[in-house]
Amino acid sequence: MIETLARQIPTISTYKEIVHVTKGFSTDNKFLIKMGDGDKKLFLRLFNLEELESKKQEFQILEKMKEYQILCSEPISIGEIEDYGYMITSYIEGKDAEVEIPKLSYEEQYNIGFEAGMELKKMHQYKAPNHIPSWYSRKVKKHQRYLDKYYKCGIKVKNDDKIIKFIEENIPLMKQRPNLFQHDDLTLGNLIVNNNQFAGVIDFNRYDWGDPIHEFLKIGIFSRGVSIPFSRGQIKGYFDNHEPDESFWRLYSLYLAMCVFSTVIWTLETIPENLDDMLDKVYTFLEDHDYFSEIKPKWYI
Structure with a gap:
């Protein structure tokens, strides 16, 4: 056919x-x-x-x-x-970065992350169309829907009360955040490497509009478990080789905290057979932040 x-x-x-x-x-x-x-x-x-x-x-x-x-x-x-x-x-010539990057040196992994961060920064030049509602209004509604489902789903995440308190204290930070293009799935699985170098980004089909910092939660959930050098490099590349300030880390942590509940529900509804694996990822980033007593993850310090 x-x-x-x-x-x-x-x-x-x-x-x-x-x-x-x-x-x-x-x-x-x-x-x-x-x-x-x-x-x-x-x-x-x-x-x-x-x-x-x-x-x-x-x-x-x-x-x-x-x-x-x-x-x-x-x-x-x-x-x-x-x-x-x-x-x-x-077609972008090369191989899946998620498969290839663990084979590379620390410097090569870091450099690929650095270039990925630079590309992400360029994407964020694109402003949301005027008809797109504010990031704050959309994200708060979505989070509340996930939280309501979480309370009824029968799965309980350790220290969920502490996580929810952290979210409630920091959620006002989203009110003034920009509404920009989001790739929304910038993981190693959607990057191509060729000859040990960054070759390109693929799979834009999950794009969204909102706070550009939200993109980085994929590092905490997925990328840090595959390559910490890549993860550090992506952040440094995005910020032009400077250290991000506290406001970045607080928003990054807020979005990871919110992701605890959306991850549980999305997994239950979409790929329930992967629940244990996804909960492992959730507990990894929760421990990275000591259940959000710390806003900067242990792997970055």
Whole structure:
């Protein structure tokens, strides 16, 4: 079927080989397209037609990222054919950073993180459209929904009362935060490395708008468990090799604290078989912060 569709999409009609890509949680059907003209490679996503409008918005995001000279997949074409929508982007040569980075030296891991932080900073030039409600109003509502579900779910996180108190004391800090573009899934699994160097960012389909500091909670949950040098590098790269101030760490800790409850509920609702693994990650960052007695994590000090 895919070969038939490929012949009907002008951009890839001269393909040489099609490889199905199964990595990731996306419901898209993903394919690496090796073209007949030289070594050129493209990336094809097939999706249900009802997703076409949201995919067009994602395509526009990629166009904006290209304007900002972000190292990421370049948008090439989007449309519909038969019963499917499709999006074609350039292919970033390299390997999954999550797999490759533990094999590298401390300096190489740090440098990849540093460049990832610089790219993230460039993304945050993009301001939210005027119709997007404030970050504070959206985030508070979402947090309350998760907290309400948490109280009913039957899972209890150790010292949850202490975590909730920390959130209540610091949640007003969100009121004046900017409403900017968020990749919202900047983990090592969405970065590509090539020849031991940073090559680019992928998977913009979970983008959102809000406080740019919220992006960094992925470090506390995921990246620090794979590579502390990368995690330190990402923060230093974002801040132009300067140390972030207390307001950064307080917001970073606030978002991690809120994430305790959203992680429990999201996991129960989406991948309940992974609950133990996700709780391990939660307890790791809780211990990093001594249950938020400290706003700067132990691994950074």
